[in-house]
Amino acid sequence: MERVAIVGIGQTRHQANRKEVNFQELVYEAVSLALRDAGIGIDGIDNVITTCNDFWDGRTISSMATGDVSGARGKNVSAVEGDGTFGAFYGLTRILSGAYGTTLVTAYSKGSESVPYLITNAAFDPIYMRSLGMDMVTACALQARRYMKRYGSSEEECALVAVKNRGNALANPNAHQGMKITVEDVMRSRRIADPLKLYDLSPISDGACCVILAREDRASKITNRPVWVKGVSFCADAYLLGDRDLSECRALEKAAQAAYKMAGVQNPRKEIDVAEVSEAFTYQELLWTEGLGFCEKGGGAKLIASGATAREGNIPVNPSGGLMGAHPVIAAGLIRIVEAARQVRGDAGDMQIQRKVQLALAHGVNGVCGQSHCVWILGRN
Amino acid sequence: MKDFWSNVEPIIYEGRIKVPYSWQAGETASYFLTQLRDQGKIWGKHCPRCAKVLLPPRKNCPFCFVDTDEWVEVSDEGVVEAFTLVREGTPIQPLKPPFAYAVIRLDGASTGFVHVLSGVEPDNIREGMRVKAVFSKDRKGSLLDIAYFKPARS
Amino acid sequence: MGKRVAIVGTGQTHHRSIRRDVNGQELIHEAVVRALQDAGLTIGDIDGVVIGNMDHFEGINYVDCWSIDGSGGYMKPTIKLTTGGTTGATLAVAGYHMVASGMFEKLLVIGWEKNSESDTTGAIITCTDPIIERQFVAGAISGLACEAQAYMHRYGATPRDAARVSVRDRRHACNNPYAQLRGEITVEDVLNSPRLADPLRLLDMCPRSDGACAVVFASEDVAEKIAPTPAWVLATANRHMYSDYTDVVEMSSLLSMVEASKELWKKLGVREPLKEVDVVELYQPYSWAGLMWIEDMGLCKKGEGPKLVWDGVTDMGGELPINPSGGVVATNPIGATGLIRCAEVVLQIQGKAGARQVPDVKLGVATGFGGNWWTDMLAFGKKKPD
Numbered sequence: 001m002e003r004v005a006i007v008g009i010g011q012t013r014h015q016a017n018r019k020e021v022n023f024q025e026l027v028y029e030a031v032s033l034a035l036r037d038a039g040i041g042i043d044g045i046d047n048v049i050t051t052c053n054d055f056w057d058g059r060t061i062s063s064m065a066t067g068d069v070s071g072a073r074g075k076n077v078s079a080v081e082g083d084g085t086f087g088a089f090y091g092l093t094r095i096l097s098g099a100y101g102t103t104l105v106t107a108y109s110k111g112s113e114s115v116p117y118l119i120t121n122a123a124f125d126p127i128y129m130r131s132l133g134m135d136m137v138t139a140c141a142l143q144a145r146r147y148m149k150r151y152g153s154s155e156e157e158c159a160l161v162a163v164k165n166r167g168n169a170l171a172n173p174n175a176h177q178g179m180k181i182t183v184e185d186v187m188r189s190r191r192i193a194d195p196l197k198l199y200d201l202s203p204i205s206d207g208a209c210c211v212i213l214a215r216e217d218r219a220s221k222i223t224n225r226p227v228w229v230k231g232v233s234f235c236a237d238a239y240l241l242g243d244r245d246l247s248e249c250r251a252l253e254k255a256a257q258a259a260y261k262m263a264g265v266q267n268p269r270k271e272i273d274v275a276e277v278s279e280a281f282t283y284q285e286l287l288w289t290e291g292l293g294f295c296e297k298g299g300g301a302k303l304i305a306s307g308a309t310a311r312e313g314n315i316p317v318n319p320s321g322g323l324m325g326a327h328p329v330i331a332a333g334l335i336r337i338v339e340a341a342r343q344v345r346g347d348a349g350d351m352q353i354q355r356k357v358q359l360a361l362a363h364g365v366n367g368v369c370g371q372s373h374c375v376w377i378l379g380r381n
Numbered sequence: 382m383k384d385f386w387s388n389v390e391p392i393i394y395e396g397r398i399k400v401p402y403s404w405q406a407g408e409t410a411s412y413f414l415t416q417l418r419d420q421g422k423i424w425g426k427h428c429p430r431c432a433k434v435l436l437p438p439r440k441n442c443p444f445c446f447v448d449t450d451e452w453v454e455v456s457d458e459g460v461v462e463a464f465t466l467v468r469e470g471t472p473i474q475p476l477k478p479p480f481a482y483a484v485i486r487l488d489g490a491s492t493g494f495v496h497v498l499s500g501v502e503p504d505n506i507r508e509g510m511r512v513k514a515v516f517s518k519d520r521k522g523s524l525l526d527i528a529y530f531k532p533a534r535s
Numbered sequence: 536m537g538k539r540v541a542i543v544g545t546g547q548t549h550h551r552s553i554r555r556d557v558n559g560q561e562l563i564h565e566a567v568v569r570a571l572q573d574a575g576l577t578i579g580d581i582d583g584v585v586i587g588n589m590d591h592f593e594g595i596n597y598v599d600c601w602s603i604d605g606s607g608g609y610m611k612p613t614i615k616l617t618t619g620g621t622t623g624a625t626l627a628v629a630g631y632h633m634v635a636s637g638m639f640e641k642l643l644v645i646g647w648e649k650n651s652e653s654d655t656t657g658a659i660i661t662c663t664d665p666i667i668e669r670q671f672v673a674g675a676i677s678g679l680a681c682e683a684q685a686y687m688h689r690y691g692a693t694p695r696d697a698a699r700v701s702v703r704d705r706r707h708a709c710n711n712p713y714a715q716l717r718g719e720i721t722v723e724d725v726l727n728s729p730r731l732a733d734p735l736r737l738l739d740m741c742p743r744s745d746g747a748c749a750v751v752f753a754s755e756d757v758a759e760k761i762a763p764t765p766a767w768v769l770a771t772a773n774r775h776m777y778s779d780y781t782d783v784v785e786m787s788s789l790l791s792m793v794e795a796s797k798e799l800w801k802k803l804g805v806r807e808p809l810k811e812v813d814v815v816e817l818y819q820p821y822s823w824a825g826l827m828w829i830e831d832m833g834l835c836k837k838g839e840g841p842k843l844v845w846d847g848v849t850d851m852g853g854e855l856p857i858n859p860s861g862g863v864v865a866t867n868p869i870g871a872t873g874l875i876r877c878a879e880v881v882l883q884i885q886g887k888a889g890a891r892q893v894p895d896v897k898l899g900v901a902t903g904f905g906g907n908w909w910t911d912m913l914a915f916g917k918k919k920p921d
Binding site: 394396398399400401402403404405406407408409410439440441443444446 | 553554555556557558559560561564577578591593594603604605607609649651652653654657658661665666669
């Protein structure tokens with residue numbers, strides 16, 4: 001794979017409700033920050049990819065509203081619908097195809113404007129599932145229990161994710177919800193759908209994110225701290241919940257293996273210095289660390305309990321606070337890319353892990369119960 | 382710029398997307414739903430390649446990508462493979478909490494059937510328990526012609 | 536640099552106003568099976584799936600995930616794109632880049648729509664900004680009617696001129712077994728059809744359809760082994776100039792088409808498109824676009840579209856046939872429509888277009904259009920690019 005780097009990053013301060021801006025203005029904020037970070041003007045951008053979701057935006061063709069604010073006027077522009085990691089993938093291929101030297105990718109969501117259970121209920125098949133009234137929370141609760149039951153993981157062990165990540169988010173100036181909580185706080189929080197309690201859920205946020213990718217020859221002119229794309233892949237599992245074993249994440253395993261192969265990573269547990277994963281619910285961080293090969297199947301609980309995934313641990317996961325810290329839905333994965341890039345650059349501020357970061361991993365999810373995953377490996381060299 | 386916002390009253394404009402839909406079930410799902418409605422029977426479809434009995438039935442097997450062939454009647458009883466007890470409801474759910482969503486492996490089917498559990502004490506719901514479909518009195522040819530699943534008498 | 540890319544197989548459903556016998560997934564599956572058959576491939580040969588539709592027409596979120604059964608994306612990389620009406624062409628552009636990047640060798644690209652499942656205008660209205668203009672825009676028809684009015688006012692074209700475009704496309708559709716509306720009409724039929732929004736009448740407008748289209752993109756490493764005549768992607772270009780309807784400054788010209796086509800012709804080294812291009816499948820959602828947008832594309836000067844059309848230049852047998860498939864006024868499953876334009880150009884290049892074949896096609900252009908005045912363009916060629 002030809003060398004492409006991330007040369008500019010930007011994200012808004014994610015909040016529960018950004019009343020003073022509409023989603024276009026939110027995107028413009030992130031784009032402005034990314035351009036400033038890269039030290040280039042919009043004319044340095046060859047093409048634009050926006051990542052949108054018509055349901056979360058309350059508009060069909062919401063992509064037509066974000067082109068201008070993403071600087072697409074007069075340029076080639078396209079739009080992906082899915083998590084930001086997928087949008088960034090397309091943006092990457094637009095450079096690798098030889099067509100463009102730089103791509104600007106945006107992703108955003110104004111969760112405050114919508115009714116999440118209606119929006120995620122729309123992901124369920126109209127004939128065979130929708131009338132059951134399931135949404136992302138109840139479906140993931142189903143997966144959580146199935147996963148925990150299979151491997152004997154406890155609610156307290158899952159709660160460690162909320163404690164770690166919300167705690168980590170305190171060091172994240174962009175986070176929506178950093179807080180110091182205990183396992184007891186999580187266990188005492190409102191029960192939504194067993195085993196998920198309020199603090200097992202990530203908070204839905206308003207936020208936008210922007211990443212600028214550049215081919216090597218352009219990257220070297222733009223920045224002296226490029227973050228190289230070493231590997232990327234994605235994969236989707238079967239759709240109907242009963243078609244797959246919810247205690248597994250085979251699609252993530254496949255995507256991760258392909259990304260590792262591209263990056264030349266043979267032992268992820270040792271070679272990945274830091275990981276930013278999309279954990280919309282606490283159990284997901286455990287399951288995704290297994291899918292990523294950081295531990296054996298069912299070993300996610302033991303991994304986090306050992307302290308290995310803490311910021312000071314030897315495989316820090318979500319030092320930024322992850323989705324527990326801020327979850328603007330469609331932007332979530334792109335923000336993971338940004339946070340992973342900051343670790344590689346060494347400018348993650350108080351979130352910076354102690355070890356020098358050679359390889360960082362960023363992960364995004366699309367669909368219900370982690371049906372589709374996208375894995376990025378970023379590197380210093 | 383900060384001062385500008387402090388003098389502005391934020392307007393929130395309420396709206397709703399109200400697009401009506403009429404989804405065509407297609408021949409396969411139509412057969413399944415009419416059998417639920419008229420016969421109180423549950424049918425899966427067989428894949429000639431992997432021999433799975435797919436429930437709900439599909440015109441082609443998602444795993445093998447070939448057309449399914451035989452209709453196979455599946456029992457109205459099966460095993461709970463996964464469930465969650467809903468404690469806080471939303472207006473779009475068919476039952477009031479506490480009730481459970483479950484993935485149920487009906488006898489004869491190779492894939493899990495997602496539906497709701499009711500008529501059971503929440504504390505008594507277990508993975509591995511056997512449940513049986515309770516059909517609605519008023520059936521319309523929809524998934525909720527099965528009102529819920531309840532513990533099967535062993 | 537990037538790989539050279541070709542489309543090596545196409546498939547589409549027989550488009551209808553309503554397909555009661557299949558649900559959306561099954562519709563997708565039909566097109567996919569046909570495309571794989573055409574390419575002589577199995578789903579196991581495919582490295583990834585790119586899919587798109589216009590969400591609110593079916594009311595299904597995360598369609599890339601939902602469609603797995605029908606698309607064949609099980610345990611494969613699957614991704615969705617949507618740009619409204621332009622979706623089909625946007626998908627093709629994505630197919631090109633993703634294969635050219637070397638990330639995929641054989642990529643399945645699917646566009647589909649089951650328009651019969653929803654209130655089309657009700658769904659389209661949701662594309663508008665709720666604060667600024669949702670109360671005033673009455674779906675696709677009103678915006679296009681404004682454009683036609685501006686064009687008539689500026690260049691003196693008449694509804695009769697527009698009607699001639701519909702007549703052409705409906706006649707062409709008679710040669711296309713996949714087209715939905717396959718019956719000839721006359722200029723008088725168009726002028727007497729029910730009035731929608733001045734100057735648009737029913738027969739000026741596209742129908743809405745249930746349909747799907749799938750194509751297989753392949754890299755140069757395998758394309759020639761798969762298809763005897765791969766249709767090579769020579770160039771793509773797109774523009775999207777406006778966020779809101781109220782932004783549009785000059786309605787008598789489709790600015791995104793003007794800019795995108797300039798870029799496309801430059802990339803191709805084409806100086807006189809009318810002479811050098813062999814066939815155009817134009818995303819023409821209504822008759823007037825067949826007058827205006829061919830001018831914006833550079834086939835003739837502004838205001839001369841009607842003359843080109845009346846002279847038969849764009850008819851089968853003319854110098855540059857437009858829409859031998861019958862185009863969008865004969866068939867419009869929105870998410871598929873732009874991709875069907877590409878598939879039809881591919882069939883022309885491959886010599887597989889049957890009764891609608893234009894002789895000796897070496898260079899063909901497909902376009903996509905949608906909200907908000909978005910234009911995608913792709914050029915396909917018979918000869919492998921250098």
